[in-house]
Amino acid sequence: MDMGTFLTASKFSAELTSVVTDKLKTAPDEYIDVRIFLEQNAILEKVTAELDSKGLKIRNVIEGPDVLVTGSIAVENLYKINTVAEVDRIEHDHIL
Secondary structure, three states, X not given: OOHHHHHOOOOEOHHHHHHHHHHHHHOOOOEEEEEEEEOOOOOXXXXXXXXXXXXXXXXXXXXXXXXXXXXXXXXXXXXXXXXXXXXXXXXEOOXX
């Protein structure tokens, strides 16, 4: 996986990009928790099936004004989620 592909991926938050950059070098197969915000017109069943097929272990789906999917994925597979059209943005999900 090309490092530049991660760094230029516009759907990743700055914090997630930082975490991913470090982990790609040290532990690319390590799972990290993510929050994925979907476009408002996303068809939830289709998108969750696609996210699952790309390696996301879905933990929760929260419907509301903003549709949010939480789960974990191997760092090296994170770029696959970036290719899902209905994904608006991806953030690192951790307790503050």
